[in-house]
Amino acid sequence: MQSIRTAAVDPGRSPASRLAGSFLIAGGSLRRWPARRWWVALAAAVGTYLVIAIPTDLIDTPFFAREVAPTAWSWPVLAVSAILAGLVSATYVAYPDGATPSRSEGRLGLAGWMITFFAVGCPVCNKIVLLALGASGALQFFEPVQPYLAGASIVLLGWALHARLTRESSCGLAAAEPDRESVSA
Numbered sequence: 001m002q003s004i005r006t007a008a009v010d011p012g013r014s015p016a017s018r019l020a021g022s023f024l025i026a027g028g029s030l031r032r033w034p035a036r037r038w039w040v041a042l043a044a045a046v047g048t049y050l051v052i053a054i055p056t057d058l059i060d061t062p063f064f065a066r067e068v069a070p071t072a073w074s075w076p077v078l079a080v081s082a083i084l085a086g087l088v089s090a091t092y093v094a095y096p097d098g099a100t101p102s103r104s105e106g107r108l109g110l111a112g113w114m115i116t117f118f119a120v121g122c123p124v125c126n127k128i129v130l131l132a133l134g135a136s137g138a139l140q141f142f143e144p145v146q147p148y149l150a151g152a153s154i155v156l157l158g159w160a161l162h163a164r165l166t167r168e169s170s171c172g173l174a175a176a177e178p179d180r181e182s183v184s185a
Contacts, residue, residue, distance in 0.1 A: 057070075
């Protein structure tokens with residue numbers, strides 16, 4: 001494992017080699033996850049799926065309606081985003097000692113989650129888009145942008161997961177034990 005860590009940060013290696021090393025580190029972190037983290041990941045993925053699919057009317061309910069039919073890529077984007085969001089959420093469970101979380105990683109995951117909502121939603125059903133662009137503007141300008149939003153959401157969630165998993169495997173310094181002689185004096 002030490003050689004993989006060294007390969008991931010060695011500036012003499014090619015960027016592709018460093019990236020491959022960091023993916024190996026992230027994969028190693030996933031293999032060490034306890035069952036509790038996997039259950040949290042599953043629950044968060046299912047919750048994310050439902051929280052996005054119901055209001056965007058990908059799952060048909062009597063509470064929400066959709067004016068424009070869902071695109072063919074909406075379902076796979078939602079599934080991949082939900083899985084990634086579940087995995088990112090599970091990284092917050094029992095964070096290992098010495099691997100402090102970064103605030104920016106959490107923001108990337110949240111941004112990816114929110115962009116997924118806009119990417120798979122109906123372009124004229126979204127009140128924010130409708131107020132900003134109007135109905136014809138939503139169809140003319142926002143609908144063509146939605147596939148790019150879908151890609152951005154997956155990239156952001158993937159980057160947040162990668163950053164959190166590689167940080168878990170980072171080498172943290174252990175806290176020094178207090179000197180008992182100076183404490184008792």
